Amino acid sequence: MSGSARVLGVLGGMGPLAGATFMQRLTLLTPAERDQDHIPSILWSDPRVPDRTAARLAGGEDPLPWLLRGIAGLEAAGCGAIAIPCNTAHGWFEAMQEATSLPILHIVEAAADELLRLGITNGTVGLMATSGTLAMKLYQGRLAARGYECLVPAEEEMARLVMPAIELVKANRVADSYAPLAEIARRLVERGARAVVLGCTEIPLGIAAGPALPFPVADTIDALARASIAWAKPAG
Amino acid sequence: MSGSARVLGVLGGMGPLAGATFMQRLTLLTPAERDQDHIPSILWSDPRVPDRTAARLAGGEDPLPWLLRGIAGLEAAGCGAIAIPCNTAHGWFEAMQEATSLPILHIVEAAADELLRLGITNGTVGLMATSGTLAMKLYQGRLAARGYECLVPAEEEMARLVMPAIELVKANRVADSYAPLAEIARRLVERGARAVVLGCTEIPLGIAAGPALPFPVADTIDALARASIAWAKPAG
Structure with missing residues (x-):
């Protein structure tokens, strides 16, 4: 996404209903009188990311490669910061932040x-x-x-x-x-x-x-x- | 987004609440038992797209370049089809469909x-x-x-x-x-x-x-x- 506005990247899908509801709340909490006042944003909703709790507690598949793929996708699409509406995914926060120059907002x-x-x-x-x-x-x-x-x-x-x-x-x-x-x-x-x-x-x-x-x-x-x-x- | 699943591209932002609610309804209407059963998707929510009705009826700015930018972004991100949760934007359907090899689902x-x-x-x-x-x-x-x-x-x-x-x-x-x-x-x-x-x-x-x-x-x-x-x- 181009232009001068700040574009928000949203790494969602974990779960997908939470990511979609985040987009809704982002919209409803933004002071706006018309479409064009709202925040340009991209939701990367990949619900295939392996379960975060299972990865930490039960030796499940590592979600980090999936998380990094999403961040790279949002960065390539022109986003200026990343929000991740999944608390458990913040267990990989440092590794994600190291992999991108974009700021990641910490939940x-x-x-x-x-x-x-x-x-x-x-x-x-x-x-x-x-x-x-x-x-x-x-x-x-x-x-x-x-x-x-x-x-x-x-x-x-x-x-x-x-x-x-x-x-x-x-x-x-x-x-x-x-x-x-x-x-x-x-x-x-x-x-x-x-x-x-x-x-x-x-x-x-x-x-x-x-x-x-x-x-x-x-x-x-x-x-x-x-x-x-x-x-x-x-x-x- | 890579992998074998079909990834849905959603050209939203028109308005942003409708696009976010579309993502929510897409999730709630999908038969699923866990995150990984849901549909991988990317929501391109650019509310800066010029008003569609004003463009058609009042000589307002042409939204088509903005619509095409979104479709190109979704295509570059790996989507396999496009859904556009804005009826009025379908006034540019043929021009959008000509510009992409991805199928656009007609609302x-x-x-x-x-x-x-x-x-x-x-x-x-x-x-x-x-x-x-x-x-x-x-x-x-x-x-x-x-x-x-x-x-x-x-x-x-x-x-x-x-x-x-x-x-x-x-x-x-x-x-x-x-x-x-x-x-x-x-x-x-x-x-x-x-x-x-x-x-x-x-x-x-x-x-x-x-x-x-x-x-x-x-x-x-x-x-x-x-x-x-x-x-x-x-x-x-």
């Missing part, structure tokens, strides 16, 4: 900014994410550096409720994922969390399919969309 | 297939679209060839209700567009339409923001998504 930093926006400046926050994201500690150190402590679900809750719910979203059974996801979010708040970070981009899709939760949640799709808008329209 | 043929799917095999159908699409007669001849007669809103209704509602969607005021769009759809049915074709991809976004209409509507976002899935997964 965990965006999530921390979202906590500030919600008025949560420190203390204990609940973290819902894939087993891969939890095992790689993508959030814990970064949030600790910004004054938060992470409370995560028990291993049994991950296996029985969180991971199956994420898989329901990937299988297009979004409405069915609401109950188990909302239940875990509630339990984290009962255990002392002041807010819950939806640290897997499938989770806000499920949570949006039912009644709003009565406590603050940091939606990492919206968080990354806001970071992308700040990059694309720095004056706004 | 009006997809809309006619959607009427069949709804059980409407002939007769009068209402057509809601931009003034540009109506003036270029993108639907009337193609639907006549398949046994339908098109009933369109009056010029005053186009100017006072339909075009302003489409502009509300492009300005992210989706909920506000429901009432005028639903009103026109109802009037077309009162005048004898057996179904209403939502022949501008902003219109189904507005119609989805309120109560379902009590008559069949052919949503051209879903119609093009179904045609795309049929192309990408011909065995299914």
